[in-house]
Amino acid sequence: MIESLNSPHIARVKALIGSRGTKERKSSGLFVAEGLQCAREAMVATTGPRIETLYVTPSGRIKVEQISDLGGFNVIEVSDDVMKAMSETITPQGILAVCSIPSNSLESITLNGTRKFVYLSEIQDPGNAGTIIRSADAFGIDAVITSPGSVDLYSPKVVRSTAGSLWHTPVFENIELSTVLALGVQAFTLAAEGQKSLKDLKITKDCVAIFGNEARGLATAQGVSSIEQVKISMPGNAESLNLSAAATIVMYHLANIPSS
């Protein structure tokens, strides 16, 4: 059991979740998933990021042993103090998985006429990104794709907000919108000035729902005539919805539209 607070394991984990974590994650290809919920998905799910090292406290080990045989995993036991030093949270659950970032290629997606994608353009808020991935998982979206300049989907707050959905829904980062549109999918975005209501949107082939930056919206949409603008009817006074709330409504709709 690792008990030294000078252990290089602590430094390694802290580097992956610290303020310079994005750079560290990119160069190492690793990220950190904390807590039982993510560990469960990482151990059990057949898709998504694989576990490189599973750090557990003695009490954390008991919890993960209830999920799965640990024989196939690189498990390192650490003291409660070492876990606390590694962890982002104030009361760590005693389970922290260092996982490898999957090298997803957009080319791995086969279009079949009913695929549904979500594209996030320069989205910044980690809570929004995680919530959108979680909703995408719930509503059977085939992939969540982000543009260059979007929040790092493997940052601790995003990972936590996905509540394990990062192991169910493929994500693709740093993809230009033009690359997605070149797939020949039906593309639409939300816009207050949209002529058509979301309720009346018909999906006729593989499609992508595009969402812009929280404050600035979708800068590229203006020039792209192939992107249909739809609106969510809002009888109330608010100017707009929270981005993840709006995206969730759209995904709920996509899951409930009968295929045509």
Place this chain on the structure above:
Amino acid sequence: MIESLNSPHIARVKALIGSRGTKERKSSGLFVAEGLQCAREAMVATTGPRIETLYVTPSGRIKVEQISDLGGFNVIEVSDDVMKAMSETITPQGILAVCSIPSNSLESITLNGTRKFVYLSEIQDPGNAGTIIRSADAFGIDAVITSPGSVDLYSPKVVRSTAGSLWHTPVFENIELSTVLALGVQAFTLAAEGQKSLKDLKITKDCVAIFGNEARGLATAQGVSSIEQVKISMPGNAESLNLSAAATIVMYHLANIPSS
């Protein structure tokens, strides 16, 4: 213009947004709304919290003067450094309103057969609470009501997450669920094991959508047979949705159900 970093104005604002802010807000009846968006609503909206003091930097003053004549407000000009010392944010917008917490009474609500309420039971996450108020505003919900033990709706993160909707949608805090049910409203909650799909939910009178704690759900629902359990159909793998995402879908539905 206030330039001293020892000004009691700084201490007063910091007390309202600090770690003991809930207590301070309760005893003073005041809260802090930062930024142009909230200031605009506070100045212009005819409902919601009233401005007690409007702190502005010279550049902040120019922004708010474009919204409204400042004659009717208690405006105090402060230096950029004083604003920075007062503010929660790293790059303050130069506008900070100290507002009075409205003393809303549930009895002020007149039922008319078509009222729609949201009740939050022991909700904890400020981002969720703010997002729900924002969605409630968008979808014309008549009030958002919280239980004892819920997050303080006047905490800085909730206020910010409402994006100004706190000035449109009445909120009522510290109300027991039994008090709401005693109004005789149609009550329903989301439950994974619900027999009826949200899509099939008919609303026949004033209604309340009830949402439980992020982790524990709705503890009180079990014993309350008058609360209908409905579910959001989720074709995907996620166990559940983020609370504010789920609540937003429900409110979207309530806004789109034809009255019967």
